[in-house]
Amino acid sequence: MKREEKISSFGFINVDKPSGIVSSTVVNKIKWLSGVPCGHMGTLDPLASGVLPVGIGNATRLFDYFLEKEKEYVAEFTFGVDSDTLDSTGNLIRGGHVPNETEIAEVLPQFFGDIMQVPPKYSAKNVNGRRGYDLARAGIDFELPPKKVHIYGMECLGMVEGKEDTFRIKIRCGGGTYIRSIARDVASALGTKAVMSALRRTQSGIFNLENAIPFSVLEADPTIEELEKLVISTENVLPFSPLALSDKQEIKLYNGQRVAVDCADGFYKIYQNGIFYGIGEVTNGLAKAKTKLC
Template identity: 30%
Template structure:
């Protein structure tokens, strides 16, 4: 088995992805910059989009699913009165319509209210979703349209930021799997004039907000070296801000790492996932996830669920 190249680093980088490159290209650039052995991103952004792209290094990749499932926040810019074949500015204009008369911010915000809540959304043809192993966007480029199953999403908040002529900007707080391009098109149809996305910026992923651009990271590297870059990484447990924390002794931690269960207090419900912290003097070290279970005898225990490799 070949040895992995690069540094063994564990942590989460909040990257400000630039426009014009894919999420995977941004991931590979960050991986090279940090000279990391292992890295993965948590939720793709379109080439057109910018903003928050969490990059998981090393053992943080074991927690990437929790970031994929987190709510997201976006600032979207739209052009009213037009539709494109892709739903964004990268496509060709296929329809033009006049804007409604007497359209104002109050009327737009009232229409926004109709989009709040849990709903079904049909993914766009120009997406990376696959059908029978073929990405939808490849089929779309061939002029083909296929049926797509609707997906359950939630629009938690939708706020108008600005409106002037054909230009509309809004902030949306939404669940995972929401296509903001489709939302923009749906808003345009509800307004009766059509719309397409001209810019999209992701500003939040769960509780994450602050982010580093590549230029900032390169400046830190030049001024402080690799140790300075490493200071930009967040601890792994920040991916799990709403999880209960269970502190265990070193002996109990060892038993868990060996696949054994340990007894716990009954303040947890069966099935609850907990962040496991090992006591080391006055410090606590995160070493993975556990799950609360109840034995046949009625005893509450924690089972190892997803542990970090600390070797």
């Protein structure tokens, strides 16, 4: 049953997704609570928990500006075991040795910077019109091409207490990086096997665990008024400076015309009558409205 009321504040709700549910469960809950279209800004596997920013209403138009932002994860890699899914939810096969913390720390820098990474077969990657996980579940053999991703840094945080084969790894990376693939590749560099056995996203751009709300808050069915208090405005999440324009320039820009400006190339927040309405782009001294939210 749909709610009769609809939210009036468009922006983002940053949710701390628990392990064991799919990201769409969070999105659908917020969609029902708000009464408007919603979407998440980078899925988390059911096994994973942590930061899941959900765009509400026209805020979903801004996703492209966040895709390459830095993300941070704390993962657990279990060594001496392999899996068809590259994580602990798949068919596990024991094999290979368990390295020590020093050995793991020594190979991590090999993966810093731009690297070519082969995604897991059990992923949403498109293969001739079909999802990789659908083909894998059907037993169809296929290969996924490597994709360039960026790793800002990794750090071995030590052995997980009570699990001599499992180590905790902090990873800072760009968008599109598969942590399951990192587990596979780090283990391969050590001459062994490993799977991702736990994952928590601690940061995605400006969104982090400190400004995230537990999913249980949404499960309690907050009122529209209560929901609006959880929304982070679109204006506040964008890392761009305001574009200084005259009243006439504001009107021209809003109506789709280009205007001459004296500022560096790049993206800017644009306003009309003091009201934020979108993203402008400046190229060679000319500004245009790139993404309008109203």
